[in-house]
Amino acid sequence: MKGLRFLRYGRLLPAMAWGLGLLILWEAASWYLLQVRQVPLAQSKLPYIHEVLSAFAEYGDTLVQEGAVTFGNAGLGFLLGAAAGALLAILMSLSKWIEHLAFPYAVASQMIPILGLAPILYGIVHDERVARVLIAGYITFFPVSINMLRGLRGVEPSALELLYSYAAKPWNIYFKLRLPASLPGLFSGLKIAAPLAVTGAILVELMGARHGIGVIMLRNLYYGPSHTYMFWSTVIVGALLGVASYALIGGLERLIAPWQPEFRDKGGDRL
Amino acid sequence: METAKRYPEIELANVGMRYSSDASEVNALQEISLDIAKGEFVSLLGPSGCGKTTLLRLMADLIQPTSGSIKVSGKSAKEARLARKYGIVFQNPVLYDWRRVEENIALPLEMMGVKKSERKRKVAELLELVRLQGFGDKYPWQLSGGMQQRVAIARALSMEPEILLMDEPFSALDEFTRERLNEELLSIWGQVNNTVVFVTHSISESIFLSDRVYVLSPHPGRLSSVVDIPLPRPRNRETRNSPEFFNLIARIRGSFEGV
Ligand SMILES: Nc1ncnc2c1ncn2[C@@H]1O[C@H](COP(=O)(O)OP(=O)(O)O)[C@@H](O)[C@H]1O
Ligand SMILES: [Mg+2]
Numbered sequence: 001m002k003g004l005r006f007l008r009y010g011r012l013l014p015a016m017a018w019g020l021g022l023l024i025l026w027e028a029a030s031w032y033l034l035q036v037r038q039v040p041l042a043q044s045k046l047p048y049i050h051e052v053l054s055a056f057a058e059y060g061d062t063l064v065q066e067g068a069v070t071f072g073n074a075g076l077g078f079l080l081g082a083a084a085g086a087l088l089a090i091l092m093s094l095s096k097w098i099e100h101l102a103f104p105y106a107v108a109s110q111m112i113p114i115l116g117l118a119p120i121l122y123g124i125v126h127d128e129r130v131a132r133v134l135i136a137g138y139i140t141f142f143p144v145s146i147n148m149l150r151g152l153r154g155v156e157p158s159a160l161e162l163l164y165s166y167a168a169k170p171w172n173i174y175f176k177l178r179l180p181a182s183l184p185g186l187f188s189g190l191k192i193a194a195p196l197a198v199t200g201a202i203l204v205e206l207m208g209a210r211h212g213i214g215v216i217m218l219r220n221l222y223y224g225p226s227h228t229y230m231f232w233s234t235v236i237v238g239a240l241l242g243v244a245s246y247a248l249i250g251g252l253e254r255l256i257a258p259w260q261p262e263f264r265d266k267g268g269d270r271l
Numbered sequence: 272m273e274t275a276k277r278y279p280e281i282e283l284a285n286v287g288m289r290y291s292s293d294a295s296e297v298n299a300l301q302e303i304s305l306d307i308a309k310g311e312f313v314s315l316l317g318p319s320g321c322g323k324t325t326l327l328r329l330m331a332d333l334i335q336p337t338s339g340s341i342k343v344s345g346k347s348a349k350e351a352r353l354a355r356k357y358g359i360v361f362q363n364p365v366l367y368d369w370r371r372v373e374e375n376i377a378l379p380l381e382m383m384g385v386k387k388s389e390r391k392r393k394v395a396e397l398l399e400l401v402r403l404q405g406f407g408d409k410y411p412w413q414l415s416g417g418m419q420q421r422v423a424i425a426r427a428l429s430m431e432p433e434i435l436l437m438d439e440p441f442s443a444l445d446e447f448t449r450e451r452l453n454e455e456l457l458s459i460w461g462q463v464n465n466t467v468v469f470v471t472h473s474i475s476e477s478i479f480l481s482d483r484v485y486v487l488s489p490h491p492g493r494l495s496s497v498v499d500i501p502l503p504r505p506r507n508r509e510t511r512n513s514p515e516f517f518n519l520i521a522r523i524r525g526s527f528e529g530v
Contacts, residue, residue, distance in 0.1 A: 156365070158361050158363065158365045159365055159367065161333055161359075161361075162359065162361075162365055162378075163382070164333065164352075165331060165332075165333070165352060165357055165359045166355060166378075166379045166382040166383075166430065167352055167353045167354075167355055167382070168382045169382075172381075172382055176367075176378065176381070176382075177367070180367070180369045181369075183369075257369065259368050259369045259410055260368075261412075264412060
């Protein structure tokens with residue numbers, strides 16, 4: 001119960017106030033551009049929020065369907081990338097030799113711009129689904145690996161000596177100390193990667209696919225001003241997917257590693 | 272000789288420890304020889320930097336001496352460690368954040384492959400021993416510093432170590448808490464009856480607890496004197512107010528002035 005109250009007063013209320021203020025400001029600015037300044041193509045630049053919302057209501061089914069396709073592909077790639085990243089982190093923590101071998105390539109891989117990599121990859125695999133999954137995984141891999149490695153390595157020496165004094169077996173040192181200690185790092189990597197994986201999947205969709213939020217985003221952009229509201233709806237769906245992915249990982253973190261300092265009850269509600 | 276009859280548990284002969292790196296060399300300990308009998312409570316006393324922690328870590332096989340030999344029950348310190356003879360309490364509690372109090376206490380038992388039901392029984396016993404009943408399901412950060420250090424003691428005792436090594440376990444606590452925990456430690460020791468090597472920089476703490484105090488002096492760390500503490504047990508508040516107690520304090524303080 002305490003947690004929920006914290007949510008209501010500590011976070012939800014200010015968030016709602018901010019949201020409402022932003023909406024009002026948006027409507028006002030939109031009206032100003034359209035009616036007062038009479039800017040050409042004013043609605044493409046800043047559409048009425050209520051119009052966007054009505055497009056949302058009208059084409060909700062499509063938006064949800066296409067959004068789900070994007071989210072599914074991004075999610076699959078994310079899972080694969082996270083698994084590969086975690087595995088590499090574990091291997092690198094076990095052996096300096098593997099780290100020296102793999103680390104420079106892991107860093108170098110991040111120098112390739114996604115915008116260039118996506119069409120190359122698409123040209124090779126010729127499958128929109130596989131390409132999306134691969135790009136999402138590729139983006140996820142690095143932050144997860146780096147952050148988790150730091151957690152695995154950054155164990156307090158005295159915590160390690162304690163196990164040494166119990167004559168602990170190597171796997172016990174791993175499972176009882178290093179892995180739990182790496183969870184905060186793992187989750188910060190996952191939280192960085194999750195929205196990026198969604199963005200990556202959308203990027204691949206923009207380059208040619210039959211389904212996904214990126215596809216209708218592009219289509220409505222081509223159709224021009226008449227489809228402005230729908231275009232903006234797809235952009236909002238894309239953003240929501242990113243937020244949802246982040247929130248999902250955050251929730252998972254609270255379940256799996258609730259012992260971290262930032263989750264500790266300070267005692268007394270913050271009002 | 273009364274102690275000679277007893278079985279020597281820890282024997283150090285001419286132990287020296289030199290820390291060397293590329294840039295510098297520190298002669299941390301030099302020619303340390305001492306015998307600690309089974310079941311004794313001894314203290315290593317000295318100002319900070321005189322090598323107390325180094326000496327304790329040598330006994331625990333966390334580091335190896337650069338000269339001399341260390342024997343535990345006639346065998347090497349490494350064999351003693353592998354046989355899980357040591358319980359160690361560090362200056363900081365070193366509790367694992369992700370484990371509840373009872374899980375922290377059970378950590379050594381898990382390493383030893385003790386069954387879950389048996390672990391539960393032992394943890395309950397230990398919580399009572401260190402007077403933390405009802406705190407088993409708390410997380411370490413929900414406890415005060417003194418309580419955390421009691422958890423660390425319970426954890427060290429859980430594997431029923433023949434030797435308990437303690438490195439200034441109470442130095443971060445206020446004096447009231449420290450004196451209370453000193454009395455509790457003695458009552459625990461009275462029940463467990465293992466060998467204790469206790470590191471401290473407090474003269475009164477070392478006298479109150481020990482059968483014998485090894486006084487160390489710095490640069491390089493050497494044994495400057497050995498003081499037997501013949502105060503009767505059980506020791507309590509009255510012990511601290513007795514003239515014998517004050518005499519011993521004066522004597523040990525005097526041994527520092529010679530340095
Ligand atoms: N790992 C180390 N490397 C180099 N020098 C060290 C190391 N540990 C301790 N020393 C040095 O050895 C001396 C004794 O240290 P220590 O055993 O920690 O003393 P105490 O516990 O009595 O304060 C100090 O001069 C300290 O700087
Ligand atoms: Mg020390």
